[in-house]
Amino acid sequence: MSSDPAPTDTSPSWSDRWLNRIERTGNALPDPVTLFFIFIAIVMVASWITHTADVSVVHPGTDETITADNLFSDENIRRLFTDMAETFADFPPLGLVLVVMLGIGVADKTGLISAALKSFVASVPDALLTAALVFAGIMSSLAVDAGYVVVIPLGAVLFYGVGRHPLAGLGAAFAGVSAGFSANLLLTSLDPLLASFTEPAAQLIAEDYSVPVTANWYLMIALTPVFVVLGAYITDTIVEPYLGEYEPPEDFDEEDAESSELTDEERRGLRWAGGVTLASILGVVLLAVPEGAPLAEFEALIESIVALMVFLFFLPGLTYGIVVGEIEDDSDVADMMADSMADMGAYIVLAFAAAHFIAMFEWSNLGSIIAISGADALQSIGFTGLPLLFSFIFVSALINLFVGSASAKWAIMAPVFVPMLMLAGDPGYSPETVQAAYRIGDSFTNILTPLLPYFPLVIIFAQRYDEDAGIGSIIALMLPYSVGFGVVSTIVFLVWVLLGLPLGPGAELYYMG
Template sequence: MTTASSAPGLLGRLLDRVERVGNALPDPITLFAMLAVAVVGVSWLASALGVSAVHPGTGETVTVVNLLSAEGFRRMMTEAVDNFTAFPPLGLVIVVIIGIGVTERSGLISAALRSLLQAVPDSFLTATLVFAGIMSNVAVDAGYVVVVPMGAVLFAAAGRHPLAGLAAAFAGVSAGFSANLLITSLDPLLSGLTQEGAQLIDQAYEVQPTANYWFMLASTFVLTALGAWVTTRFVEPRLGEWDPSDAAEDAGSMEVEEVTGRERQGLVAAGITTLVLVVLFAILVVPSGAPMRDPAAVAAGEPWYIQVRPFLDGIVTLLMLGFLLVGLAYGVVAGTIRSDRDVARMSSEAVAVLGSYIVLAFAAAQFVAWFGWSNLGLIVAIRGAELLQGIGFTGLPMIMAFVVVAAFINLFIGSASAKWAVMAPVFVPMLMLTGYSPEMVQAAYRVGDSTTNIITPLMPYFPVIIAFAQRWDRKSGLGTLISAMLPYSVVFLLGWLLMFAVWVLLGLPLGPGAPLEYAAAVGVGG
């Protein structure tokens, strides 16, 4: 029988094996290139075997596209550059790094972190980092390139292993994607798809973007606690002491020294600049006629989160400008920036560090694009949904099984909306007929969809996180990251499932006016 004291050892050996197997794989650039080639071969074989599935939303038969056909080969060759330039993380990473480079190399981040470390007890640092990662989802994907690298820097400054900080932040940003204290852009997107599925049963049924708000709000605190616990209980002990000699040349152990008088003046200037920027952003978005509001949505009386869509769409550019101006204010006052040449140099040096990532992005972009073109991911999703439907579970066990299948399918298709577009037309009507509300089905889906983001290389930002990890430990590879994130994925999934089950058993509403049950179920079922 395994004792409590021996369990961590068994888990540690398991994670060590995962890391060894993962790191035995080729370099991530080579790996993504090999995966792209494999997709081509599998598409040919699956096409020859006649693999297909019926799309539950349209009723059309989805077949595998043979990428080795003349048409497929032409598409791969002619659209390779477009795949690369349109790769979602690429532009976001480069644009935000332009601004972050000034804040980092001007000394602002170092001074701010040292000031923070003196104010925040070490026991609260991990929880604060996970919470910041969860909340960063308000800015869509910006948390991947802002909060995750900041987590590594924070831990290094505190004398802790930077990869543990990176892992904690990554868990908050990605595994906690469906938890937040605020409504995010994902909410109206998913609720629209849920409503379409619900109207297959009840044409008058409406699903609001706030359908899961109470559940999201409570999940924020639960996942923050779980993320902090996993970091201190499993991740940090396994990583052990960090050796600064393992880091790249532009990273290193940050000594927690007292903030100098000049640095304090710079921090005050940066703080004032931040407040001014907040006021300016508010002017751009709060008034009904503000430039960053959609005039058509305002005229139509759409909800505020629809009206401010231009602001959300422009958040990456605004973040870049914000980092740039705040870093500039600090550098001028602190004396680390003396001319425009310093600003240009700092931004250029920051972008130059991304050289290996840019090459990696090219290979990853081809793999992701070809996988989508082949329809292999869509067919896996449809077949997975059919498998769950055929299991024959009812009630809460059916919901729990649905969460697990959603988590499994997420390993193959990273887009939350793409998966839900396939699954909603099947599971929303089916579970409505058993008495469960569309809002509850959506909440169950979001639990499964989020928890496995951090362990699938198919997630578009996975190569970005590997690049960040290699800055602090050049030996880091795919296995290092997956083995570090696996405990978060398992604990988040189990903890979130338990929370969801208790929520359902207590009969708590999922959001304003969002019940757990579908009242018309008896009438429909006859």
């Protein structure tokens, strides 16, 4: 008998071949900046075609007729040139990213973030690192969109620091921040925002109907551990094996990653920075909790999150830098801030192109036409019960690929679907149930669409570790998360409805008429 070892099958699995094909197709596209300008050209041509064909829809909430607007018209061409600076400056992520980076830049350049990451990695068991990262991403929605700026690059750095593929860490964090956007253990600014559109839609049928801010809280709490476990499983069993062993580029700076032990000076700096962090948090509490305090109103606190983050990063970073000797005078602080802005140069260029594409897509009214037409098509199918809820989730997810704003889509869709599902069946579904279904569909495709305002920023983060990373790379990386989160969250929601479980304090599951 032969003693030769049995042959080993090294052929890639079907999932690897599938993701490789998606990545090759996506990366065959031009540079993201060029691609956004191509998208602008496509939208302009589409706007001319639909305008010429007199394509229009009726807004279900206002009965206003929305027609396709020709971007080649004199008015829109003039608007493009006269509003160019304003369009760029008003790009939602731009100000948030740059302002937060002023604080993060000091914390980063002094070495505080690097030292804190070393300490964090040493304290978290390797088996829990992925789950902790997904959980941090989910909870980051408390700080509005700051998770895109902080948690996603943090995931890549953490994975690199423990010898794992940094893009797997980036993917896990992106999944938590974006695909898990609606889940949370606490209420976020999204809850009152959506309820403000759901309530008037419900009142089209029931004049005195009230939708509580807590309408979906129990369901969102339940989805949080589900997403954490699922995100960790997908990362460890699908994404990381697909990426393989990481080989950093030749010019990659590994200085921080190679030093895994904290020095005595770093430990002393962390202790001082930790004390200042606690004092800063106490300051925020004093600004927000006492009656009559400047940020006592929930809305004011939420709107101040970005500014508070600047100080929560800047003050500990400043303290750490002074303690370890990285900051000797005020010019060092100014230089660190300037360096952090220089690091964002590539993102600023990409943001310019993305801002104009998204703005011109809005000017053309094509986003509203797609959203309303899709809603009307689903309504005309005549489904009732769970098939209708399932169809609604699917259409919400599909529309989310074209219209990124959760509130903008819900403002259009709520007046159609809330009354329809209230009357579909005996009993019908409550407005709170319809809103919950929308939140499920609105989340899991966030990570697949270049129309997500933060998608360009994620590409820039990925290119720090893989200079060839592009739109195709990110879509291939995130597709397993999107499919997994979408399937599982839909099943959880439908089972939740079948079992008649409460969605939140003060919320109804069915509308009794």
